Amino acid sequence: MKHPDHRETIALEAAEVISHQAFDGDQYILRLQAPECATLAQPGQFAHLSCDPMLAMRRPLSIMRVDAEKGWVDFLYKAVGRGTRLLANREAGETLSLLGPIGKPFTFDPSRPRALLLGGGVGIPPMVFFAEHLKNSRDSQPLVLMGSEVPFPFTGRPSRIMVPGMPDGVIAAMPLLDDWGVASRLASLQGYSGCFEGYITDLARRWLDEQNDEQRRQISVYACGPHPMLAAVAKLANDYKLSCQVSLEEYMACAVGGCAGCVVKVQTPEGAAMKRVCVDGPVFEASTVF
Template identity: 40%
Template sequence: MKHFPAVEVIRQEMVAPDCYRLHLFAPEISASAKPGQFLHIRITPGLEPLLRRPFSVHAADRQKGEVAVLYRVVGRGTRLLAEKKKGETLDVMGPLGRGFTLPAPGQKAALVAGGIGIAPLFFLLQTLAGLKNSVHVLLGARVAKELLLIREIGAYKPSLMVATDDGSRGRRGPVTELLRELLAERKADRVYACGPTAMLKTVAALLQKHGVDGELSLEERMGCGVGACLSCVCKTSSKDGTSFAYRRVCLEGPVFPARDVIW
């Protein structure tokens, strides 16, 4: 098991209202992490909250031995995480789970992020920057101020398109409308998505309609994070496609082929 009981906090920054990026000194994690994998973090040494919290690896700097997670404050655990200061330590397991499959040479990749869903996709974008694939990033949020990391995404020079529910920046409406157009114009051969369940469901339906392969990063409440407690299962089609099977998001996921997920 990849367990690091005292990972040092290097810094913590607020990137948007209620959204933070936590940088950790973790050379072994940074050396081995793949986009789509996650860290299971024990936020306090005490009993509350008792369970670890899962966060996608958001970025890795192998030269500095650093990894980052990007998270939204939604409850007690994330509120306590936001209080962590430089020099404090966290008990971290990871990198865990199965990440994204990189596109084949020449394939056009599209990364579809809803809100905090950009967290793992940013690490994928970093990784794709070292390859020769053309990359589209479709970024969605409810309102402009919740669009995360636009400037940093731009630094990797993808084709970037933006959508907001209220039209305060970019296209008005769901980010999946941008994907609908991209697929109709045959500008994507492989799609990667992370975001709210409704968004992922629409992405899966669009991929099926256009016969394009894609992978989805799923989120379920987790207990152990290593396949033992079965608290994180999701319904997928069986290997031969004739029936269904429950698979563990922590171990067989969190990234699944879009065609395998049963909604």
């Protein structure tokens, strides 16, 4: 069996904890010194981290940012189970075992330069990474929409970037993206100031309705988040006849394709097939999964 090309780039390294910030809603941003991963990582990929010496099983975390020159990698995660709660206790100066980067990344379509990035909850990190990648490309015009039902792991602020077609009053943005010159807007059902009151797919639909046919022909969709959200994104893309890539979230054991514990049914030209999210994904064409 031929392995995906990206399996050849997986590195195993001892990664030192540089910083570990806690945010409301049991959310954390972990920065690790992992120069091999930082050099090789692409938007949409993840790493498999050891959480604690007493816990054998690793946990997969999406990569949020990297600095190849300084050699660090950032992860945003939510402590929801035993593994991530143990990980939350790790402090600066400690060392974790990191396996990565792993998986098939997002692929930008230059024929559709208006990239609509949708990140929900712990699906936000790949969108930040992808946005940073796209901001350096003259061929792309990214718009990032983020949704969360717990406080965002940053303090939103009124955006300095106009986004024609946005509903009135929807002005909250991620400061980091705003500083990069990348347009972003936030959505939630929790009544946060400046946010759209609803799901990000509802906000995306409102914005898409304001675009003309020629503008919509230039839009491609990229998304990461919980399964119900991705199903809604796939429907949205189908309704507007937009190309769409989604990054799936699944429980994993080995994360390198050996155990086949993270398989999903995917439609291929030859018919339905079971694909491993870890190495055949995590990024798939939305129409093949939903």
